[in-house]
Amino acid sequence: xAKVLMKGNEALAEAAIQAGCRHYFGYPITPQNEVTAxxxxxxxxxxxxxxxxxxxxxxxxxxxGAAGAGARVLITSSSPGISLMQExxxxxxxxxxxxxxxxIMRGGPGLGDIQAAQSDYFQATKxxxxxxxxxxxxxxxxxxxxxxxxxxxxxxxxxYRNPVMILGDGMLGQMMEPVDFDNIKKNESKxxxxxxxxxxxxxxxxxxxNSLYLDPPVLEQHNYKIFKKYEKAQSKEKRYEMISCEDADxxxxxxxxxxxxxxxxxxxxxxxxxxxxLIRPISLWPFPEEPFEKTADKVKAYLTVEMxxxxxxxxxxxxxxxxKPVHFYGRPGGMVPEPAAILNEIEKIYGGVK
Amino acid sequence: xxxxxEKTKGLTDTPFHYCPGCTHGIIxxxxxxxxxxxxVLDKAIGVAPVxxxxxxYEYFNCDMQEAAHGRAPAVAxxxxxxxxxxxxxxxxxxxxxxxxxxxxxVHAAARGENITVIFVNNAIYGMTGGQMAPTSLxxxxxxxTPYGRTPExxxxxxxxxxxxxxxxxxxxxxxxxxxxxxxxRAAKKAIKNAFMAQIQKKGFxxxxxxxxxxxxxxxxxxxxxxxxxxxMEPYYPLGVYKNTLEEVK
Numbered sequence: 001x002a003k004v005l006m007k008g009n010e011a012l013a014e015a016a017i018q019a020g021c022r023h024y025f026g027y028p029i030t031p032q033n034e035v036t037a038x039x040x041x042x043x044x045x046x047x048x049x050x051x052x053x054x055x056x057x058x059x060x061x062x063x064x065g066a067a068g069a070g071a072r073v074l075i076t077s078s079s080p081g082i083s084l085m086q087e088x089x090x091x092x093x094x095x096x097x098x099x100x101x102x103x104i105m106r107g108g109p110g111l112g113d114i115q116a117a118q119s120d121y122f123q124a125t126k127x128x129x130x131x132x133x134x135x136x137x138x139x140x141x142x143x144x145x146x147x148x149x150x151x152x153x154x155x156x157x158x159x160y161r162n163p164v165m166i167l168g169d170g171m172l173g174q175m176m177e178p179v180d181f182d183n184i185k186k187n188e189s190k191x192x193x194x195x196x197x198x199x200x201x202x203x204x205x206x207x208x209x210n211s212l213y214l215d216p217p218v219l220e221q222h223n224y225k226i227f228k229k230y231e232k233a234q235s236k237e238k239r240y241e242m243i244s245c246e247d248a249d250x251x252x253x254x255x256x257x258x259x260x261x262x263x264x265x266x267x268x269x270x271x272x273x274x275x276x277x278l279i280r281p282i283s284l285w286p287f288p289e290e291p292f293e294k295t296a297d298k299v300k301a302y303l304t305v306e307m308x309x310x311x312x313x314x315x316x317x318x319x320x321x322x323x324k325p326v327h328f329y330g331r332p333g334g335m336v337p338e339p340a341a342i343l344n345e346i347e348k349i350y351g352g353v354k
Numbered sequence: 355x356x357x358x359x360e361k362t363k364g365l366t367d368t369p370f371h372y373c374p375g376c377t378h379g380i381i382x383x384x385x386x387x388x389x390x391x392x393x394v395l396d397k398a399i400g401v402a403p404v405x406x407x408x409x410x411y412e413y414f415n416c417d418m419q420e421a422a423h424g425r426a427p428a429v430a431x432x433x434x435x436x437x438x439x440x441x442x443x444x445x446x447x448x449x450x451x452x453x454x455x456x457x458x459x460v461h462a463a464a465r466g467e468n469i470t471v472i473f474v475n476n477a478i479y480g481m482t483g484g485q486m487a488p489t490s491l492x493x494x495x496x497x498x499t500p501y502g503r504t505p506e507x508x509x510x511x512x513x514x515x516x517x518x519x520x521x522x523x524x525x526x527x528x529x530x531x532x533x534x535x536x537x538x539r540a541a542k543k544a545i546k547n548a549f550m551a552q553i554q555k556k557g558f559x560x561x562x563x564x565x566x567x568x569x570x571x572x573x574x575x576x577x578x579x580x581x582x583x584x585x586m587e588p589y590y591p592l593g594v595y596k597n598t599l600e601e602v603k
Contacts, residue, residue: 023436049435053428054461061425061458065432068419069399073432091422197417197433199397199440206366208411210420 003178008143008168009034009076011179012102013042015150016074018181021100022048023071025062027055027081030114031170032104035076056081060088060101067092067099068209070196072154076102078170079120080111082128089163090129094211096195096226098157100150101135102166104173107334115334116170116257121311124167125285132223134230135165136237137284139255143177148184149282155187156237160229161195167284169307171257171336230286239282242291244270248277250349251295253304253316253326255281258337262305265342276346284312292319299324301349305337306330364390368412375568375575377532378406378474382413384532384542385445385472388549389416394441399433401426405447406480414445424455427462430469441552443470449479452488452512459514466523466557470548473514476565477586484570488512491589496570511589515562519595525556527596531564531587533579540592547599556598564590 006014013035016024024043026036036052043050049066053059056077067073077085082103092099103124107117124137136156140146146168153164197207213219244266245251254262259280269276277299279291292302301324304313310328317326329345331337364386372378389395395416402410404423411418421429426444434442451459451473462469478496479485485498489511493502503511515529526548530541541563548559564586566578573581 023432025432051431051435054457058425058428058431058458058461061422061428062432062435064421064425065401065419065429065434066436067432068429069433069436071436087422088425095420197399197419198437199399199417201396206415207417208420209418210411212408212420 003180005176006143006179007034007174007176008146009104009173010038011143011147012076012150012166012168012173013038014181015147015184016100016154017042017046017048018184019072019151019154021072021074021154022046023066023073024049025051025053025059025066025073025075027053027059027077029078029081031106031116031173032076032078032102034173035102056084057088060085060092063099064088064092064095064097067097068095068197070193070198073099074102075099076104078104078106079108079117082120082123086129089135090131090133091211092163093133093135093226094131095209096161097163097209098161099163100153100157100166101163102168105167105169107332113334114170116172116336117307117332117334118169118256118258119308119311119332120167121284121308124165125287125315133226134285135163136160136233136286137165137167138239139167139282139284140172141256141259141280143172143175144179146172147179147181151184151186158191160233162229167256169257234286237283238286238288238290240288240291241280241282243278243280245277245279245291245295247275248295249275249300250346251277251279251299251302252342253279253281253302253312254306255284255312258305258307261337261339262342265339265346268339269343269346274346274350287315287319289319292316296320296323301325301327303327303329303345303349305342307336308332362386362390364395364415365413366415370413371409372406373569375566375578376406377565380532380538381472381474381541381563381565382410384538384545385443386414388542388546389441392546392549392553394549394553397439398441398443399437401430401433401442401444403444403446403450405450407445407447407474408481410445424450424453425458426450427455427458427467427469427471431462431465431467434467434469438468441549443472443549445472446474447480448473448475448477448487448489452514460518460521463518463521463524463558463560466525468552468555468557470552471558471560472545473560473562474565475562475590476567477511478567478570480567480570491585513590515560515595518560524558524560524596525598526551526559528594529562529564529590529592531582531592533566533582551599554600562590
């Protein structure tokens with residue numbers, strides 16, 4: 001298969017199928033409806049299961065059941081739907097079940113709107129549901145990267161027995177770009193799932209999928225065990241891109257769709273003689289501190305750009321360890337920061353206004 | 355010496371945590387015996403609820419998943435769609451199935467999801483200490499209806515078997531009880547029919563079992579059994595509400 005022109009949502013769905021996902025449970029919500037439509041058409045072709053649930057609450061619990069029974073399972077939704085799934089996500093993390101969840105974010109809070117936004121960063125990276133757990137969160141900025149990360153997300157989920165979230169937005173879901181599915185790097189070492197509920201059969205013992213541990217010392221140990229995995233993730237799963245940061249005075253920090261705009265801004269600023277760089281976190285949890293450690297002593301300031309009120313800013317400040325100012329420019333509610341406005345913020349930093 | 359009784363292989367050796375006089379133990383045994391007799395323990399996957407039967411995964415001697423409150427039919431759906439040839443069942447109480455999980459229950463039935471649901475209706479929330487259930491009777495005193503359940507404030511108890519039997523996807527629906535030996539035997543036959551419906555791939559099956567809660571009803575175990583017969587059975591008539599089974603000898 002050569003490169004094909006696809007919508008982001010469709011590429012997300014196809015990448016999951018290419019990664020061996022044969023079970024998808026969904027509920028319609030804009031702007032991710034192409035995923036459900038694509039899966040409804042495609043799953044029967046590959047002998048898989050597409051099921052439209054009666055709600056996001058039910059859909060995520062179908063994922064709990066199916067993934068607990070050993071299947072590779074994808075679930076997708078958009079912001080309000082992801083909020084409804086938080087109960088199930090907490091149970092999935094607690095019961096140590098692997099699955100991939102994609103949030104094609106839209107504007108909030110509440111019913112908000114259906115335009116692209118990045119205002120679910122806190123929900124994705126800081127917990128979302130109840131209890132001590134983490135999602136591994138990956139944020140693509142192109143449709144090719146979306147396809148690549150879906151494969152990685154399944155592999156990471158299986159390795160850690162933990163849900164992995166693909167955090168995209170409505171723009172990434174709706175836009176079309178060429179995608180190459182042939183060269184996606186696959187993890188060839190197949191991960192066995194001896195813990196899955198497949199029926200006792202010849203196994204000789206029962207498998208139980210559960211997150212209930214009524215005895216506090218036992219639950220404490222269970223939490224420690226889960227956090228051991230997160231320690232490993234923190235050492236192994238940080239991903240980022242760094243562009244033109246070596247000589248930069250000002251470094252833009254942006255992820256996902258808005259990182260593309262930030263990259264353009266960086267190039268315009270460079271043409272104007274301003275030394276601007278870009279740090280693009282790809283894993284939002286674990287958050288990549290390394291590019292900030294490498295640059296904090298040399299750079300004048302950072303400018304975080306988001307399609308939200310600045311939910312990533314505190315992670316950037318933490319990574320910079322308050323050595324340098326971390327400025328913010330963003331627009332919430334489904335509005336996208338324009339290059340001229342971002343350039344203006346860079347001007348202010350250069351002019352010492354900020 | 356001839357063996358006249360053996361504990362079913364369908365139950366583990368873990369002692370039940372249920373209160374004295376509670377009929378959960380009987381219902382567990384019936385489900386376990388049926389699975390053993392149908393020879394499906396090796397390919398059974400059960401889903402435990404939130405409620406008094408939350409530890410059902412400790413008791414049924416097969417693979418088990420513990421679901422969030424009310425979500426067991428959705429979890430069972432996920433399992434069954436991965437393993438269509440395995441036997442998948444849920445075991446749920448009235449709060450779990452008929453209040454917080456009503457949507458999951460109704461839609462699993464509407465889809466004709468090929469799973470078996472064991473619905474234990476004891477007209478009260480047991481585990482949380484005796485609050486009103488969706489199936490609590492008019493006039494019934496509970497922690498949250500201390501002056502008795504009134505239609506004005508609380509509406510009417512939900513008749514799940516009647517409701518679900520209107521759905522085309524429902525293959526076998528029966529309401530039974532376990533307040534005496536005769537009814538225990540009938541309950542076992544019903545549970546077997548429900549599992550048979552699944553094995554025959556007929557669709558959704560549910561057995562509603564009128565059950566006792568002496569602790570939260572505030573009566574003795576024996577009085578609790580009488581209470582089922584006197585108070586619950588008139589409002590919740592026993593019987594087969596839906597049957598699409600092929601005749602089995």
